[in-house]
Amino acid sequence: MPSMHGGVVVRQAxxxxxxxxxxxxxxxxxxxxxxxxxxxGTTSPTFEAVSAACxxxxxxxxxxxxxxxxxxxxxxHEQRRRSPAARVEGVRNLAKLRxxxx
Numbered sequence: 074m075p076s077m078h079g080g081v082v083v084r085q086a087x088x089x090x091x092x093x094x095x096x097x098x099x100x101x102x103x104x105x106x107x108x109x110x111x112x113x114g115t116t117s118p119t120f121e122a123v124s125a126a127c128x129x130x131x132x133x134x135x136x137x138x139x140x141x142x143x144x145x146x147x148x149x150h151e152q153r154r155r156s157p158a159a160r161v162e163g164v165r166n167l168a169k170l171r172x173x174x175x
Contacts, residue, residue, distance in 0.1 A: 078114060078117060079111065079117055079118040079119075079120070079122070079123040080110075080111040080112045080113065080114050080117070080118065081112075082123050082126075082127065082134070083097075083108065083111050083112055083118060083122075083123055083126040083127075084111075084112040086126060086127045086130035086131075086132050087108070087112075087126065087130050089130065089132070090130035090131050090132070092130060093105075094108040094109055094112070095108075097126060097129060097130065100129040101122075101125055101126060101129055108126075111126075
């Protein structure tokens, strides 16, 4: 999985909003060079700065901490290794196990 530092989040939000670095910097009350350094990874923005940049770009920054579920991760990995036909067959077999209503 690629690294996702704050500057990458800032760049994605800015680009999706169609803003230049200068326009985003003006909305944040800072300089274009600051935004450029964040995006280049030369300096790291604070969490608050990333959040403010997202909001200034018209996006919400939604972070959630979840319990790491190794069983689910293992099952997903196994499913990805199966062919599409095998996956469909697995779903059909599960459907046969469900109790019928009525």
